[in-house]
Amino acid sequence: MNIKLITDSACDLSIDFIKENDIDVASLMVNLNGEFIPDDLGQTLNHEDFFKLVKEGAMPSTTQVNVGTFHKMFTKYVEKGNYILYIGLSSALSGTVSSAITARNMVLEEHPDANIYVLDSLSVSVGEGLLVYKAVEMIKNNVPIEEIIDYLESIKRKVIHAITVDDLNHLKRGGRISGAVAAVGGLLGIKPTLKIDDEGRVLSAEKFKGRKKALKSLVQQIKTNGENIEDQIIFICQADCIEDALEVKKMILEEYKYKVRDIIITSIGAVIGTHGGPGTLGVVFIGKER
Structure with missing residues (x-):
């Protein structure tokens, strides 16, 4: 069984990991100052330059992967005789999985014997990436x-996202909070945390006075809701705040006496970075429940 693994650029995995494991990636798009740029894991526009532009006042927007892109991609691998597994960004946050399902149905009309599986991760960023990582291990x-699909379906609602953002205005622009809340929170130095629910939606969690307390709360989430942490790979995703990510990694290692399987730090890409903004940081792991 020759399985072709496909994901989308919202997974926020490193381009090196993607290439090393021969994963194909469907790129969402970012409209930046009137120019549509593929969110291709930093290849067209690297992450540092993207966040520099945002800090300078750029106000990007994002678009989902269209049906035609998936149709072309699926057809290519079906004609090679591959089984296809696509793991996509939460359907509660994007129409990308819907595009993939439509494309799959079109390809099945043309190739009735094709084997195309679309898995809605119900996750975002390296939450989606964690499922891709698990799929890679199982394919190997x-x-x-x-x-593989049965296993991923069984754990996807146990993928815990503990997230904090640095600037509330990006959440305001995305409609997550009101303008008044953003203004007051900014003045008071409030740093909110976010979570993903069972439907794959982004919800507000706790709020903290100051960045350091917010970061500590992410580590506490692992202690509160983690399972078998010593056997896990924990992911940290960061948007132009690598020093904070390294500090959180240090806190996790100290909390668990360096008995974790691994901690992987990745950069948040343009699509997720558009909605969270510079300073967004997330810790992702498998836990008991969301």
Whole structure:
């Protein structure tokens, strides 16, 4: 069984990991100052330059992957005889998975024997990336695609996202909070935390006075809701705040006496970075429940 793994650029995995594991990536798009740029894991526009532009006042917007892109991608691999597994950004946050389902149905009309599986991650950024990472491990171990899908479906609502943002105005622009809340929070130095629910939606969690307390709360989330942390790979995603990410990694290692399987730090890309803004930082792990 030759499985072709496909994801989208909202997974925020490193381009090196993607290339090393021969994963194909469907790029969402970012409208930046009137120019549409593919969010291709920093290849067209690197992450540092993107966040520099945002800090200078750029107000990007994002668009989902269209049906035609998926149709072309799926057809290519079906004609090579591949089984296809696409793991996509939460359907509660983007129409990208819907585009993939429509494209799959179109390809099945043309190739009735095709094997195309679309998995809604119900996650964002490296929450989606964690499922891709798990799929890679299982494919390397020659696990049948049906078992891979069953396993990913069984854990996807246990993928915990503990997120904080630095600037409330990006959440305001995305409609997550009101202008009044953003203004007051900014004046008081309030740093909100966010979570993802079982439907894959972004919800407000706790609010903290100051960045340091917010970062500590992310580590506390692991202690409160983590399971078998010593056997896990914990992901930290960061938007132009690598020093904070390294500090959070240090806190996790100290909390667990360096007994975690691994901690992987990745950069948040343009699509997720558009909505969270510079300073967004997330810790993602498998836990008990969302």
